[in-house]
Amino acid sequence: MSVTVLYFASLRDAAGVASETLPLPASLTALYAELRARHGFALPAERLRVAVDGDFAPWDSPLRDGCEIAFIPPVSGG
Amino acid sequence: MKRFGISEVAFDIAPLRQRLLSSRAGAYASFEGWVRDHHEGRAVEGLHYEAYAALAETEGERIVQEALQRFEIVDAACVHRTGSLALGELAVWVGVSAGHRGPAFEACRWIIDEVKARVPIWKHERYVGGENKWRHPD
Numbered sequence: 001m002s003v004t005v006l007y008f009a010s011l012r013d014a015a016g017v018a019s020e021t022l023p024l025p026a027s028l029t030a031l032y033a034e035l036r037a038r039h040g041f042a043l044p045a046e047r048l049r050v051a052v053d054g055d056f057a058p059w060d061s062p063l064r065d066g067c068e069i070a071f072i073p074p075v076s077g078g
Numbered sequence: 079m080k081r082f083g084i085s086e087v088a089f090d091i092a093p094l095r096q097r098l099l100s101s102r103a104g105a106y107a108s109f110e111g112w113v114r115d116h117h118e119g120r121a122v123e124g125l126h127y128e129a130y131a132a133l134a135e136t137e138g139e140r141i142v143q144e145a146l147q148r149f150e151i152v153d154a155a156c157v158h159r160t161g162s163l164a165l166g167e168l169a170v171w172v173g174v175s176a177g178h179r180g181p182a183f184e185a186c187r188w189i190i191d192e193v194k195a196r197v198p199i200w201k202h203e204r205y206v207g208g209e210n211k212w213r214h215p216d
């Protein structure tokens with residue numbers, strides 16, 4: 001039971017990888033808290049959006065084996 | 079038809095404009111975002127855009143579709159660059175055709191504002207002197 005986590009921009013730089021496979025977490029908030037502590041992410045969860053399987057999703061979305069999670073730091077296109 | 083795109087290389091706007099031509103349109107408005115040589119008082123040497131491409135395309139397409147519902151326009155499109163860009167290079171283009179100029183201007187402004195706020199693309203600025211920074215606006 002695992003999930004894939006994708007990192008972008010400052011999160012990718014801090015993590016040192018573009019993605020990693022991790023055990024299925026209890027929740028998205030628990031996962032981000034754990035990853036923030038491990039990788040030293042500067043951004044608090046309140047400043048991020050999250051995507052599950054390629055689309056934006058609420059932070060309380062249920063997770064399943066094999067899903068792809070991306071934490072989206074504040075965007076700066078344009 | 080795809081109305082929002084991510085381009086990893088410099089793109090030509092002439093064919094994009096061509097696709098918006100219509101006998102129903104009496105107006106066309108466009109916006110070009112260019113790479114500027116400064117940000118918040120710091121001299122910028124160049125920049126890099128990174129995208130979560132799959133979601134950027136989905137969200138960008140949604141924005142253009144919303145504009146088509148929200149404004150009295152004929153058609154609209156947007157393309158955003160990713161990769162390394164030099165000063166002065168085209169970073170983003172928006173084009174809108176409409177019956178009249180008012181909705182063309184309004185929709186063009188709305189699309190670029192929504193793209194900047196919603197599409198998962200990030201700017202990495204390289205400053206003169208060697209420092210660099212991901213922009214994550216408040």
